Amino acid sequence: MALLEVKNLGISFGGLRAVNSFEISIEKEELYGLIGPNGAGKTTVFNLLTGVYQPDAGKIILDGTDITGRKTTEINRAGIARTFQNIRLFKQMSVLDNVKVGLHNKHPYSTIEGILRLPGYRKVEREMDEQAMELLKVFDLEKYAQTTASNLPYGQQRRLEIARAMATEPKLLLLDEPAAGMNPNETGELMDMIRFVREKFHVTVLLIEHDMKLVSGICERLTVLNFGEVLCQGATSDVLNDPQVITAYLGE
Incomplete structure (x- = not known):
């Protein structure tokens, strides 16, 4: 059984059909690319x-469970985490605290315990x-644990965003243009890290990317989207050799 099954997914904004009849099937621990x-x-x-x-319209099935229409927090608990094209860290918080944000779904404690710093709260904080x-x-970010996130180099901020996403223990990791703004050396390191994350955490990865070197270097299968519909x-x-x-995509 595939980890992610999407059938006939669609959405309109006003009179515009932004996504129409989108379908995708991704196997467990696959590295999959969504391009266009x-x-x-x-x-x-x-x-x-x-x-x-x-x-x-449509259905989203994650590991056999229908998650269509659920709230973001529920979907995260079900096993999907994501990063963003524009890095969304808590810039004024420490590197350590950014990762701890991702752990909160797994370590609940009551508001009263937190306000009064009761033993239950202190125990959870130590564990986190x-x-x-x-x-x-x-x-490889432990030496920056107490550094303010905004003071990290750009490539390390990308790494931290992925670390925070992995703190939620996802089954499926969505990466939205992870190589955006990176130089070739940073992109090469990113490719190695994505492979490492898949192997270390046994996680499935779906990424959006315009860097064809990265796409061709790590993605096992691709879906090409054009005008909101699956092209290939x-x-x-x-896929990359399809006329x-x-x-439509490479402009040749």
Whole structure:
């Protein structure tokens, strides 16, 4: 059974059909790419998958469970985490505290315990500190634990955003243009990190990306979106050599 099954997904804004009859099937631990021209509807698909938008048609099945129409927090608890094209860290918080934000769904405590700093709260905070530091070590960020997030270099901020997403223990990680703004060396390091995350955490990865070197280097299969509809799907090399894709996406 596929980890993610999306059938006939659609949404309209006013009179515009932004996504129409979108379908995708992604296997467990697969590295999958969603590509297409600017304005094709890729981020809209991510917003539908994560509950930011509510679809007016279709189904989203995650690991056998229908999550269509659920709230963002419920979808995150079900097992989907994401990063954004424009990095969305808590810039004035420490690197450690940014990761701890991702752990809160797994470590609940009452408001009263937090306000009064009762033993239950202190125990949870210790556990979160330990788990956050372990994640920072995995992502080679432990030496920056007390650094304000805004003071990290750009590539490290990307790394921190992925670490925070992984703190929620997702089954499916959505990466929205993770290589945006990166130089070739940083992009190469990012490719290695995405492979590492998949292998270390046994997580499935779906990414939006315009960098074809990254896409062809790590994605096993692709879906091409054009004007809100699926243009082509299949193995990466087959899709990138498809005449329709070359015409619509690569402009040749």
